[in-house]
Amino acid sequence: MDKKDSRDSSASNAAATPMMAQYIEIKTANPDCLLFYRMGDFYEMFFDDAETASRALGITLTKRGKHRGADIPMCGVPVHAADQYLQKLIALGHRVAVCEQTEDPTEAKKRGSKAVVQRDVVRLVTPGTLTEDALLAPGRNNYLAAVSRQKAGTDEPDRFGIAWIDISTGEFRLAGSDSGRLAADLARIDPREALVPEPVFSDPELGAFWRGLEMAVTPLAPALFDSTTAADRLAAYFGVATLDGFGHFSRPETSAAAAILAYVEKTQIGERPPLVPPVAETADGVMLIDAATRANLELNQTLAGERRGSLIAAIDRTVTGAGARLLAQRLAGPSTSPNEIANRLDAVAFFLSDQGLTASVRDQLAAAPDITRALSRLALNRGGPRDLAAIRDGLAVASQLAGQLAGEGRPSAIAQAIEGLSAGPDELVAELTRALADDLPHLRRDGGFVRDGYRDDLDEARKLRDESRRFIASLQSRYADEAGIRALKVKHNNVLGYFVEVSAAHAERMLQPPLNGRFIHRQTMANAVRFSTTELGELEAKIAGAAGRALAIESTVFDTLVDTIATEADAIRQVGVGLATIDVSAALAVLAEAEGYCRPIVDDSMAFTIEGGRHPVVEQALRTAGETFVANDCALGPEGADDAGHIWLVTGPNMAGKSTFLRQNALIAILAQVGSYVPARDARIGIVDRLFSRVGAADDLARGRSTFMVEMVETAAILNQAGPRSLVILDEIGRGTATFDGLSIAWAAIEHLHEVNRSRALFATHYHELTALADRLPRLRNVTVRVKEWEGDVIFLHEIAPGAADRSYGIQVAKLAGLPASVVARARAVLTQLEETDRQSPVQTLIDDLPLFSVARASPAETRDVDPVADLLDTVRPDELAPRDALEMLYKLKALSHRA
Incomplete structure (x- = not known):
């Protein structure tokens, strides 16, 4: 009935029908959601919902009847494919109310031919409340x-x-x-x-x-x-x-x-x-990394929004969904506890020391389903038989791994994981194994998921359902033998159900003792007589309800198994945590072995010493292209026990690798505090409590911010929040404005980092004038990216060395980029003239004359220019001025402006 109604586009006034009235009532109760209204095998949407969904999903918009004289827009999606449509809607920011039929349509028919099937919203689907794998x-x-x-x-x-x-x-x-x-x-x-x-x-x-x-x-x-x-x-x-x-x-x-x-x-x-x-x-338990830094360092996705090319894509060797989630959690919030980090590194070292064990463990983990998500679906009544099997198989794998990894002297992280793996109840695995068939449907309502022999009543119901013809044939043969009538037949119709039929010639025998006590006369026809038996009546009832009874028994079995699983939920979660921990530790060992990473020393000091550091993402990309990454050292730690961290001022031309060098050191710090080996020959890192990065250029026009404004907002956040334990990465501060403005801002930022923040920092710049600050700031070091010139071209060596670049080689880079030769030649001529002018007004004079930065000198109250007009206006309350007073104020303002 409902299926037919769902596809009926008659011109009747559907708004007046009980079904449409029901829809409007439910929609009114959920105004902020798209309503998936179940009608037979489809979820239908009407009115504005239909138009919105049609555009969002790219499905056909039809119509159904009229409402207030206008056609009612309508569209629908099949129930069996609803998940993929939900995924699209949620990704676009929509919320969906799922309205299901809460009674069987046959029950609705009993109330009358036009009775509406009862429906109600069973769930609101929002981005943060999803559970389905799809x-x-x-x-x-x-x-x-x-x-x-x-x-x-x-x-x-x-x-x-x-x-x-x-x-x-x-x-x-x-x-x-x-x-x-x-x-x-x-x-x-x-x-x-x-x-x-x-x-x-x-x-x-x-x-x-x-x-x-x-x-x-x-x-x-x-x-x-x-x-x-x-x-x-x-x-x-x-x-x-x-x-x-x-x-x-x-x-x-x-x-x-x-x-x-x-x-x-x-x-x-x-x-x-x-x-x-x-x-x-x-x-203070995790390294704090703000959104801008995460984006700049491309931790989870590139600036183009892709996973490929991000740090997580480069290091993820996990083989389970739970392991991948745990690795992502650790990457999102690297630990600031040296003990916790050491325990994680010990676990990696354990797997790194036995490659054969690691390979075996990973093979078993790959067969382990995601039991924590299966558990949640079952608890929310959204699970199916395959979720039961996931619990069974996951617990079985955990039990095998616990036995394989057991032993003395295991690292504490491994020992704790083994304890979690051992929490799985073996009796539950055994029960699920006995109960579940080999080939399982996706949904419980499909049936067929309980193994034959698990329940006698289920076996009988299935036998009646699947072999009713054989049963009837067997019964007919037995009745024919008992009556001695070879022509006896067992037949069926919708009025009598199953009955025994014999010809009129044999009816007399059936009506005489002893057969009349067994066969009960039901109907006499012109050429045949029909009988029933108690056995046929019972068989009729059994056969008629066999399919429904079999499904009901399976549903009962399903509920019983779910209840049993619910009582073991805590243990199952412990198993899930154990599997994820083992997966991450083994995966990081595989990463360290494959990429040649070293174990870092992470402690409570202010150290930051990286020998032969590499960029984990760029290195893999270069290897794919057949090239080799050039490793570099970095030392930002203090020289004395009470000293603060150092700042490296990195100069060099574009494309030489300054940004890569900055990023790689930040990523090495993150990986170390995640508990991973790092891409370096040797590394010692004192705990970094906050990581700041200002790299690259991007605007935020939606919020009215230019590229330079975004740069300044991010820089302000760093200078206002960074502390002595922070690691700061700054690239090209001040480049988005006029030369002297930018130089001034970069100058002041370096002094602030040195005197106020006292952070370990890397500061890349094209303002070569800033290198002179190393003479007056004791913790500032100049380093540069080495290059060579050959016949007018520049060769990038990608090596970081002490010293400062004397120029940017921008014209050489422009030549490599393909600028016309005439433009390159003209640029060289202009550059020569500008450099000559600059030599006539050296920046050293400014350095000699400008006092050193101090917090007090930077106070706005003491440094702002005095503006008498502004000061006078600050005292004015316009609403309280009489006309005469306002006129006098104008004269005062005019006089002050003339003086200015």
């Missing part, structure tokens, strides 16, 4: 975050609490933040969707920030973030009396956590994802 990237967490704010005093920054979960894996974490690091924290978490209170979302000071995030931002009612009831809501969700057993959470953290749970309950509509209790992260 909608998720195997190697990436799908985080949903909530941000709560606690207003601070006048002189203090606002405090924020961040909660984030991954419904597909059950992770639940909390962290405190503040206005200075909120952007960096969100960049580290990288959620697909962020929830914020409406007042915070509409705050004028934060509006541009929320709009600039590359994620879906969903404002919610402030009541969901109510901190007075947040702790109680959290405790109720996890079934505890108090949160003390989970740890200490700040007020904004608790508020954010309660809001995220409320949102999950709203979107999942009655289903509760199996979240682990929240875990608080300390603010």
